[in-house]
Amino acid sequence: MKRNIAILSGDGIGPEVMAEALKVLARIEAKYQLEFDCREALVGGAAWQKHQEHLPAETLSVCRNSDAILFGSVGGPVSEQGSKKWAGVEVNSLLGLRKAFGLYANLRPARLYPALASASPLRADTAEKGFDILVVRELTGGIYFGKPKGRAGKDDEEYAYDTMVYARHEIRRIAHIAFKAAQLRKKKVTSIDKANVLTTMVFWREVVEEVAREYPGVTYEPMYVDNAAQQLILRPSQFDVMLCGNMFGDILSDEAAAITGSLGMLPSASLTDGTFGMYEPGGGSAPDIAGKGLANPIAQIMSAAMMLKYSFGMTEAYDDIARAVEKVLNDGYRTADIKQPGCSIVGTKEMGTRIAETI
Numbered sequence: 428m429k430r431n432i433a434i435l436s437g438d439g440i441g442p443e444v445m446a447e448a449l450k451v452l453a454r455i456e457a458k459y460q461l462e463f464d465c466r467e468a469l470v471g472g473a474a475w476q477k478h479q480e481h482l483p484a485e486t487l488s489v490c491r492n493s494d495a496i497l498f499g500s501v502g503g504p505v506s507e508q509g510s511k512k513w514a515g516v517e518v519n520s521l522l523g524l525r526k527a528f529g530l531y532a533n534l535r536p537a538r539l540y541p542a543l544a545s546a547s548p549l550r551a552d553t554a555e556k557g558f559d560i561l562v563v564r565e566l567t568g569g570i571y572f573g574k575p576k577g578r579a580g581k582d583d584e585e586y587a588y589d590t591m592v593y594a595r596h597e598i599r600r601i602a603h604i605a606f607k608a609a610q611l612r613k614k615k616v617t618s619i620d621k622a623n624v625l626t627t628m629v630f631w632r633e634v635v636e637e638v639a640r641e642y643p644g645v646t647y648e649p650m651y652v653d654n655a656a657q658q659l660i661l662r663p664s665q666f667d668v669m670l671c672g673n674m675f676g677d678i679l680s681d682e683a684a685a686i687t688g689s690l691g692m693l694p695s696a697s698l699t700d701g702t703f704g705m706y707e708p709g710g711g712s713a714p715d716i717a718g719k720g721l722a723n724p725i726a727q728i729m730s731a732a733m734m735l736k737y738s739f740g741m742t743e744a745y746d747d748i749a750r751a752v753e754k755v756l757n758d759g760y761r762t763a764d765i766k767q768p769g770c771s772i773v774g775t776k777e778m779g780t781r782i783a784e785t786i
């Protein structure tokens with residue numbers, strides 16, 4: 428069967444790690460006798476060069492004609508911040524794509540690979556227990572998109588404001604995603620809120636509780652976001668699915684990623700109803716190491732794996748890739764971000780090739 432995939436490599440390490448994900452996809456294509464039609468399109472600073480826009484119409488149209496988007500990363504070096512090319516690049520590219528395709532459900536799995544436990548900043552006895560968390564983040568609502576937002580007044584009276592707003596249907600649909608995911612995992616949903624202070628979050632808790640009643644087989648627990656931030660560090664093994672609104676999910680998913688040992692390990696999926704989705708690594712464009720062949724391609728490779736699973740229903744191919752990643756790590760190969768004593772340090776290409784060849 429033929430699948431059209433929009434390839435948006437973007438900036439920084441994006442193109443390098445994308446090349447490794449494409450290597451892995453080629454391997455899956457051969458193994459399962461599929462046809463992936465990968466169409467490259469420009470996004471971020473790379474698009475600005477040619478179009479003076481971060482998300483050109485041409486790119487949107489390639490995405491619209493695809494079954495899924497595989498996204499790299501966008502953003503430029505600190506030294507060039509302030510230039511027009513980079514101003515608002517992440518918001519324009521990422522929020523633009525999320526909104527354009529209604530990608531309201533963001534899945535960010537954070538799992539501590541046993542082989543990497545000692546690379547985690549967690550205390551050894553905490554890391555030893557391991558963890559396997561799925562952050563389910565609402566992605567097209569909340570304070571990121573709420574209106575009104577703006578600035579007014581001047582001098583000392585100048586002020587700025589954003590609006591945190593959630594409609595019942597927005598909370599319900601993301602809560603269903605979280606509970607359905609939990610049914611296939613360890614059957615626990617921790618819903619993150621700030622219901623002791625914010626009206627939006629009182630409502631969030633009410634609606635999630637209603638949805639929870641439809642899933643008697645899943646344990647439901649509400650938790651304040653400040654407590655969740657510390658519980659993640661103190662006892663991450665208590666979590667299965669963490670259900671979050673847009674802003675809290677942004678923050679806690681970075682925290683969950685960091686305690687796995689490296690941002691370079693974390694894939695993500697942004698989904699809508701149906702099978703279309705956008706898949707991207709969690710780590711960003713890392714301009715400091717771009718072009719040096721040092722970046723860890725695992726997050727990009729696992730993002731491609733998530734695409735196979737969620738957009739194409741290819742659970743077996745997902746498992747093939749996940750197993751290959753684990754095997755290569757167990758065999759002692761590491762990119763510099765996850766280096767450990769006694770391991771062999773490899774570059775981006777070698778890591779990608781090893782994973783592809785293990786499949």
Ligand code: IPM
Pocket residue numbers: 517518521522677
């Ligand atoms: C993320 C990023 C984005 C977000 C930024 C770059 C707009 O931090 O995907 O988590 O805040 O959603």
Ligand code: MG
Pocket residue numbers: 677678681
């Ligand atoms: Mg973030």
